Amino acid sequence: MSEPKRNRPEIGMLLFPGLNFLDLIGPHTVLAHSANVHLIWKNFDLLTVDLGIAVKPTTSMENCPKDLDVLFVGGGPGLTDAMQDRAFLDFLADRGGRAKYVTSVCSGSMLLGAAGLLRGYKATSHWAFRDLLPLFGAVPVHQRVVIDRNRITGGGVTAGIDFGFTLLSILFGENLAKAIQLANEYDPHPPFDAGTPEKAGPQITQAVLAQMGPRLEKVRELARKMNIQ
Amino acid sequence: MSEPKRNRPEIGMLLFPGLNFLDLIGPHTVLAHSANVHLIWKNFDLLTVDLGIAVKPTTSMENCPKDLDVLFVGGGPGLTDAMQDRAFLDFLADRGGRAKYVTSVCSGSMLLGAAGLLRGYKATSHWAFRDLLPLFGAVPVHQRVVIDRNRITGGGVTAGIDFGFTLLSILFGENLAKAIQLANEYDPHPPFDAGTPEKAGPQITQAVLAQMGPRLEKVRELARKMNIQ
Numbered sequence: 016m017s018e019p020k021r022n023r024p025e026i027g028m029l030l031f032p033g034l035n036f037l038d039l040i041g042p043h044t045v046l047a048h049s050a051n052v053h054l055i056w057k058n059f060d061l062l063t064v065d066l067g068i069a070v071k072p073t074t075s076m077e078n079c080p081k082d083l084d085v086l087f088v089g090g091g092p093g094l095t096d097a098m099q100d101r102a103f104l105d106f107l108a109d110r111g112g113r114a115k116y117v118t119s120v121c122s123g124s125m126l127l128g129a130a131g132l133l134r135g136y137k138a139t140s141h142w143a144f145r146d147l148l149p150l151f152g153a154v155p156v157h158q159r160v161v162i163d164r165n166r167i168t169g170g171g172v173t174a175g176i177d178f179g180f181t182l183l184s185i186l187f188g189e190n191l192a193k194a195i196q197l198a199n200e201y202d203p204h205p206p207f208d209a210g211t212p213e214k215a216g217p218q219i220t221q222a223v224l225a226q227m228g229p230r231l232e233k234v235r236e237l238a239r240k241m242n243i244q
Numbered sequence: 245m246s247e248p249k250r251n252r253p254e255i256g257m258l259l260f261p262g263l264n265f266l267d268l269i270g271p272h273t274v275l276a277h278s279a280n281v282h283l284i285w286k287n288f289d290l291l292t293v294d295l296g297i298a299v300k301p302t303t304s305m306e307n308c309p310k311d312l313d314v315l316f317v318g319g320g321p322g323l324t325d326a327m328q329d330r331a332f333l334d335f336l337a338d339r340g341g342r343a344k345y346v347t348s349v350c351s352g353s354m355l356l357g358a359a360g361l362l363r364g365y366k367a368t369s370h371w372a373f374r375d376l377l378p379l380f381g382a383v384p385v386h387q388r389v390v391i392d393r394n395r396i397t398g399g400g401v402t403a404g405i406d407f408g409f410t411l412l413s414i415l416f417g418e419n420l421a422k423a424i425q426l427a428n429e430y431d432p433h434p435p436f437d438a439g440t441p442e443k444a445g446p447q448i449t450q451a452v453l454a455q456m457g458p459r460l461e462k463v464r465e466l467a468r469k470m471n472i473q
Contacts, residue, residue, distance in 0.1 A: 043295065199402050202439025
């Protein structure tokens with residue numbers, strides 16, 4: 016069901032080293048039955064995303080369709096390297112300037128921001144990164160999925176699934192979204208209730224922030240140098 | 245964080261052509277920060293899972309650790325081919341006979357069943373496949389994650405995330421599970437409420453079953469020939 020077909024939306028999803036793969040695979044699984052999804056990198060070489068998974072791009076930046084229906088980017092540990100990669104940001108800015116929808120999940124909104132695509136837009140991000148959005152001229156909104164005109168941004172990692180179903184319903188209507196939800200048995204029952212800082216409490220939140228601290232600091236430093244807002 | 249480290253649990257996750265990749269990437273993302281996770285196939289060649297994603301195994305069946313802490317298998321469109329692959333089932337039976345935990349998500353429980361690993365165990369599967377479990381001598385339970393002794397099985401696709409956190413808490417305790425839940429912002433807000441046949445209603449359920457019908461019929465036919473129960 017993944018061969019390119021005519022008359023289906025063209026969705027471009029960026030790969031990069033250190034991408035959190037669930038950021039991408041969540042919405043990919045939701046959308047790829049109904050759209051032509053391209054996994055984009057600079058070339059066709061095998062690429063190692065986060066946690067040691069090696070994956071092959073399906074298209075290169077050069078070969079990727081110029082006018083995408085949806086441009087998508089996730090986040091992850093590779094974020095700060097990608098933010099310093101001019102060709103990567105230029106590609107985002109180019110395709111994002113023409114795409115019908117410009118979208119992200121998790122800290123991927125930092126990359127949209129670094130490419131200048133969130134100036135003046137409401138957006139969200141992984142909870143730990145959300146407050147950095149104003150550095151890119153964006154207005155942070157505390158919501159799982161935020162839609163502002165043609166920008167659609169999702170919260171951290173697993174929010175990509177909620178983002179995927181939101182986008183699927185925008186592209187194809189509620190009935191298809193519900194059928195794909197059922198096919199993927201998306202009736203979540205988290206065994207614990209610790210998915211936000213408010214629910215997890217200060218001790219666990221501090222432990223997670225300590226892990227993410229250096230990455231947050233680096234994004235802040237890079238964003239200030241870019242002087243985008 | 246994915247280099248093999250000493251004193252971490254060894255988790256073996258099976259790859260196969262046509263695997264639903266979210267079945268695997270959900271629990272992989274949850275577990276791989278704390279365990280050595282192996283992506284196993286017969287060889288090291290690039291392999292195409294469902295929806296056109298090409299991924300590289302990290303180990304071969306021959307090189308995979310003999311005594312795994314966790315054996316895991318997902319499902320997907322490639323299920324019926326894998327069920328007819330004797331070497332694949334023999335590998336499952338061998339590692340499953342020695343693993344501390346024998347686990348699956350989605351229709352992966354059909355593969356555990358076909359390898360003879362669910363005889364006399366309570367288990368679950370993707371909702372459309374759950375009623376086929378008795379063909380493998382298993383007792384179907386209508387639950388998102390089912391634990392019976394050292395067998396842990398999850399429901400369809402997205403249930404892999406709930407399965408992952410359940411397993412993480414068994415291996416490492418609730419505190420780590422909650423920290424990883426927060427890191428992945430697992431606070432799901434599905435935009436629609438159609439994740440089970442009961443919630444989606446008969447019309448959408450029939451549409452999804454019509455898509456899955458041939459695969460269900462093939463599993464039934466293969467299971468009967470195997471005569472496992």
